[in-house]
Amino acid sequence: MTWHVLMAGVLVLASPTGDPDPRLPSWLFDRVLPFSRSIEKTAACVESPVRATADPYALPMMATVQHGGAYGSARLTFGDSPFGVTVNAAGNHLYDLRVETSGLPKPPGVEHIVWVATPDLDQVTKLGVLDDEGRALGQVTYNKMLVFVTAERSTDLDRWSGPILLRGISASGLMHTMAGHGPFLGMPC
Amino acid sequence: MASLVAVGATLGVVAAHGQPTVQSAGDSSVDHSMHHGSAGTDPARWRMPPMSPNMPMPPGLEGMIPPQTPFLPGIGTDPATVPDAVFREVVELRDGDSIDLEAGLVRRTINGRTFVMYGFNGQYPGPLIKAPEGATITVNFRNGTEFPTALHWHGVRLDNRFDGVPHLTQEPVLPGGTFEYRVFFRDAGIYWYHPHHREDITQDLGLYGNLLISSRDADYYSPVNTEELVMLDDILIDDVGLFPYGQEDATQALMGRFGNVLLVNGEPQYELEVRRGDVVRFYLTNVSNTRIFNVSFGGAPIKLVGSDVGLFEKEVWVESVPIAPAERYVVEVLFETAGDFVLSNRIQAIDHFRAEFVAHEDTLGVISVSAEPTETSHRDAFDRLRLNTAAIEEIDGFRRHFTRAPDHQLTLDVEIGALPLPLLQMMAVDTLYYPPVEWNDVMPEMNYHATGANVRWIMRDEATGRENMDIDWRFRVGDVVKIRVVNDPSSAHPMHHPMHLHGQRFLVVERDGVEATNLVWKDTALVPQGSTVDLLVEMSNPGSWMMHCHIAEHLETGMSAVFEVEG
Numbered sequence: 001m002t003w004h005v006l007m008a009g010v011l012v013l014a015s016p017t018g019d020p021d022p023r024l025p026s027w028l029f030d031r032v033l034p035f036s037r038s039i040e041k042t043a044a045c046v047e048s049p050v051r052a053t054a055d056p057y058a059l060p061m062m063a064t065v066q067h068g069g070a071y072g073s074a075r076l077t078f079g080d081s082p083f084g085v086t087v088n089a090a091g092n093h094l095y096d097l098r099v100e101t102s103g104l105p106k107p108p109g110v111e112h113i114v115w116v117a118t119p120d121l122d123q124v125t126k127l128g129v130l131d132d133e134g135r136a137l138g139q140v141t142y143n144k145m146l147v148f149v150t151a152e153r154s155t156d157l158d159r160w161s162g163p164i165l166l167r168g169i170s171a172s173g174l175m176h177t178m179a180g181h182g183p184f185l186g187m188p189c
Numbered sequence: 190m191a192s193l194v195a196v197g198a199t200l201g202v203v204a205a206h207g208q209p210t211v212q213s214a215g216d217s218s219v220d221h222s223m224h225h226g227s228a229g230t231d232p233a234r235w236r237m238p239p240m241s242p243n244m245p246m247p248p249g250l251e252g253m254i255p256p257q258t259p260f261l262p263g264i265g266t267d268p269a270t271v272p273d274a275v276f277r278e279v280v281e282l283r284d285g286d287s288i289d290l291e292a293g294l295v296r297r298t299i300n301g302r303t304f305v306m307y308g309f310n311g312q313y314p315g316p317l318i319k320a321p322e323g324a325t326i327t328v329n330f331r332n333g334t335e336f337p338t339a340l341h342w343h344g345v346r347l348d349n350r351f352d353g354v355p356h357l358t359q360e361p362v363l364p365g366g367t368f369e370y371r372v373f374f375r376d377a378g379i380y381w382y383h384p385h386h387r388e389d390i391t392q393d394l395g396l397y398g399n400l401l402i403s404s405r406d407a408d409y410y411s412p413v414n415t416e417e418l419v420m421l422d423d424i425l426i427d428d429v430g431l432f433p434y435g436q437e438d439a440t441q442a443l444m445g446r447f448g449n450v451l452l453v454n455g456e457p458q459y460e461l462e463v464r465r466g467d468v469v470r471f472y473l474t475n476v477s478n479t480r481i482f483n484v485s486f487g488g489a490p491i492k493l494v495g496s497d498v499g500l501f502e503k504e505v506w507v508e509s510v511p512i513a514p515a516e517r518y519v520v521e522v523l524f525e526t527a528g529d530f531v532l533s534n535r536i537q538a539i540d541h542f543r544a545e546f547v548a549h550e551d552t553l554g555v556i557s558v559s560a561e562p563t564e565t566s567h568r569d570a571f572d573r574l575r576l577n578t579a580a581i582e583e584i585d586g587f588r589r590h591f592t593r594a595p596d597h598q599l600t601l602d603v604e605i606g607a608l609p610l611p612l613l614q615m616m617a618v619d620t621l622y623y624p625p626v627e628w629n630d631v632m633p634e635m636n637y638h639a640t641g642a643n644v645r646w647i648m649r650d651e652a653t654g655r656e657n658m659d660i661d662w663r664f665r666v667g668d669v670v671k672i673r674v675v676n677d678p679s680s681a682h683p684m685h686h687p688m689h690l691h692g693q694r695f696l697v698v699e700r701d702g703v704e705a706t707n708l709v710w711k712d713t714a715l716v717p718q719g720s721t722v723d724l725l726v727e728m729s730n731p732g733s734w735m736m737h738c739h740i741a742e743h744l745e746t747g748m749s750a751v752f753e754v755e756g
Contacts, residue, residue, distance in 0.1 A: 056683075077702070078717070084511065084697075085513075085626050085717050088509065090535050091536035091548070175541070175621050177544045178542050
């Protein structure tokens with residue numbers, strides 16, 4: 001199992017409440033979420049679970065660990081375009097992605113980097129470094145995307161190596177195969 | 190899951206009518222054609238619409254048909270007696286000239302198969318009418334179709350009496366009847382004409398044509414080697430023939446009627462031959478009922494020049510041209526090297542069943558570039574991105590209005606009634622995600638059950654709560670009105686809407702709180718689902734005017750209103 005697959009597991013399985021998911025081995029949290037030992041559970045984590053949202057452009061972000069006051073949100077807006085919808089030649093939507101966070105721990109020498117990735121992590125883009133106000137802005141073209149913030153010792157990275165502090169998923173990422181559901185119960189996927 | 194609650198509540202209210210019919214087993218008039226094989230040869234009978242073989246039929250929908258009578262034109266007429274349609278002619282008119290225009294049955298051949306459709310003057314598309322800015326022409330119209338109708342001159346700021354909206358600006362032209370239109374071309378640009386009654390049928394079957402209005406300014410456009418008018422369309426055909434339409438109401442009322450054969454100027458394969466180094470100006474018009482195209486030219490550089498009612502403030506390079514129903518864009522394209530350049534529609538389709546995005550490309554045609562060099566090179570002009578100072582200066586007079594509060598807010602919504610239960614279940618699952626625009630219809634077997642009997646699309650005036658034709662907006666000539674259009678993402682079936690205002694022009698000044706940076710006068714603006722768009726309308730033309738969604742099935746199922754402009 002590769003490191004990236006493990007990270008995907010954390011992104012998917014970490015509980016909205018910030019509690020380590022019992023399906024994950026404790027050593028994984030020791031490696032990936034070093035801040036978890038000293039972080040208190042907060043109401044903000046409980047009240048912002050990912051759910052089917054009426055706003056297709058909002059990406060609520062949740063703390064992956066129990067952390068006092070950590071909160072994040074991201075929003076997609078269409079990139080500047082003379083047309084009614086912003087796409088490239090392949091038909092991918094071109095979005096501006098704005099990330100706003102608050103309450104993240106920032107020990108000396110640590111930078112918070114925002115990453116955007118496809119759900120299976122075959123493509124990863126560094127959106128940018130959170131500024132002093134905890135914000136970042138960048139452009140994305142993924143149809144489905146994960147957005148997450150990591151704590152890093154360096155900003156000169158192509159892939160993250162530090163712990164994931166906040167994570168969210170686009171509304172498109174919530175689409176789920178209809179096989180086995182409702183009228184398609186029993187049909188093969 | 191607010192949507193699910195809304196659907197359920199609505200179901201209880203209206204379940205008494207509009208319930209789709211269940212076809213008895215063994216009746217060959219229902220067939221999931223191109224999916225479970227075909228049966229029957231009478232095209233004017235309901236069967237399941239063509240759909241992707243990868244998409245399973247939801248149990249419970251098999252055998253169900255819409256509650257409408259299936260309709261196709263010319264039923265009972267021997268196709269051999271219907272004249273073969275010919276490719277459009279170009280008619281150049283001057284101020285005071287007139288043209289006869291008759292809508293009637295034609296015989297069309299598409300991909301080797303023959304169908305009875307409609308055409309203006311026996312042509313596809315209708316005649317291309319060229320006229321100078323400031324001209325008034327007379328159109329002697331005769332209705333040779335089965336439907337009452339009227340001709341709408343889309344985007345043209347003409348006398349309200351000739352705008353062509355039945356029961357609003359004129360009485361409908363009955364079958365066999367006539368009407369004389371006087372069409373004044375106030376603005377240079379690319380426009381089009383089409384019926385404004387049951388255009389889900391009559392426009393879809395070929396009743397559309399372009400109007401190319403030249404500017405008084407000889408330097409209005411950059412020099413090019415040739416100009417091409419491209420009308421983008423699609424049509425729904427299965428093994429049996431043309432797929433029927435609902436006679437009493439539009440079918441496919443949720444997504445609009447997507448075709449499965451894409452057409453350029455009425456042909457399934459567009460062809461153009463140019464020389465190496467030629468620059469071609471394309472006037473693109475989307476005349477489809479609902480499909481948004483994303484057009485590119487095989488990697489050839491594209492310069493965006495103009496749109497509905499004039500030129501952009503500044504020319505820009507673009508990768509492709511996303512164009513919604515009824516919109517027009519003017520682009521210039523340089524074909525620098527010899528070879529074939531594919532005119533493509535490239536999209537990210539959604540497979541809802543598998544919850545996947547699927548890269549999809551339709552070949553609309555081919556531009557063949559010969560090795561022979563261009564006779565006159567316009568490369569220098571093409572490389573230069575112009576600032577259109579006349580457009581900028583005109584728009585300058587409106588900039589003070591850009592940031593002020595909206596005068597009105599329209600919310601776009603939908604009510605859904607007695608759809609089949611499996612369809613409602615599917616829609617509930619579907620509420621997990623709706624894309625900004627629906628590029629494709631991957632669930633046509635669901636969509637065709639949605640009709641005017643069980644779907645009502647809504648424009649709601651937030652200040653009064655009034656909806657659609659109950660909206661009562663009154664303005665005066667000279668008013669500059671800011672209309673905020675909110676496409677409610679929490680509705681039962683969010684979808685994009687190309688919003689069209691008759692008789693006026695407007696600027697799209699803001700999208701989702703972000704100010705637009707390159708403006709052009711428009712008459713149709715795409716509002717993606719969940720988006721908010723601010724339109725700044727110059728009320729310049731007195732009369733009673735329509736505003737509506739230009740997805741034909743949305744218009745036919747309620748999504749229209751009237752506003753008054755007093756002179």
